[in-house]
Amino acid sequence: MRRFTRLQRILIIAICICLAFGCVMFGLRQNSLSNVGYSAWTYIKYGLFDYPLTSIANVFNDLSNLWHVYDDNQYLNEQLAKQRSYQTLYEDERNKNAELEDLLEMQGSLDNATKISCTVLQRSANSWDQTVTISAGSSQGVENNMLVVTSQGAVGLIESTQTATSTVRLLTSEDLINDIAIMISMEDGSNVEGVLQSYDADRNAYRVSLFDNNAQISTGQMVATSGKGGNYPSGIYLGTVTDVTINDDAIISTVYVQPVSNIQSFNYCMVIGSGVVGE
């Protein structure tokens, strides 16, 4: 009889045991060994291979997603930056629109005066409070000493004209080319007249001298042009009285008038020539 080697005997026994066990399990109509064995094997495989492999795959996946996130972040940052620009652009356009609407309203109220609409072309930082250059010149009918107004009120006088542009001397300048004749309307219907002489940078107010020193001027009263002596009509708003100084003789010396609110920054203005302001 053939003699089996040690290996053959071991294999035969192992196969018989496995087959017997499998048959018993099959006979009992249970698949528990397969399930248990499969579970144990699955856990071993999972711990040795599946989990590390899945982890490595997740690392690569996360890296590629990270790259996508980086790209998305770059894109969104650009969009956000553009949004901020859009917002500032919008606000700028909105402010300009409001300014133009106010100027349009003012234009409607000035019937017989010469009105020339224009934009600010240049306003140097060195002479911010002194002069501006506007986009209207002699070809549009601008003349020297015409009044320049914004949507809030008067801001300067035409100092010099060129063909297509003009230089405006602002009322906040140190050297006004001409004094401006003003008037203050009183409650009783009378007007107190005076002249705007200069600008006090410390007080941020115009210095106005009145012709009638006995007038009862109080803060908050509105000051307008009187139309006398100058190439501009009357009734153009100049500012509001902020202070009244009285000299030793109890006679009003100087009235301080606050300039219009947008004299520091305006984009659109109107050059107004002499005429009568419609009410």
Added chain:
Amino acid sequence: MKPRQMIILLLVMALIDDLISLCFPVNFQFQGYSFVPHFCFITLMLLIYERGWLDRVLISGFCGVLTDLFFSGTLPVYFIIYAGLGYLSGIFNKAMEEDSRIRFFSLFVLVLLLDLIPFLVNLVFQSMNVSFMTWFMHHELLTLTLHGVLILMMMYILDVLKRFALIRQHRKQLDQRKKYVKMKTQK
């Protein structure tokens, strides 16, 4: 090769099979091309084809039983298939030892049979109603193509391992001979 080394190698190959099945699962809806890994089977055949018929049948049958018990739950299908293919693997073992092309071709046919037999069985018992061409194109074509390369690789690797084992054995014998000669001269 020592049995312990064989067991470790087969275990590693089985794990690689599972790794590949996890990464590239087979599409049983026959959409696209799938690859069914048989690393462990190819390694097994290459390791046992030189042995006697009983050794081949027993070793491959044992692997089949373990596959049935722990993976497929189809006892005794893979036991029978593995045992049969194990027997067939060594039929031309003399020619396979002399000519590596015959070895390659034999293993290629065995891999094909490993997939073909279950397919035919399923077809006969009507548990699968897919045409041969569909099964072949979607499952077997890529499998055979890649296993062709794999067989060549494993043949080379095992040849190197065998040569290494042989060299070690020769060196050991040489050392023993030297020791014996030394003992003889000392006497």
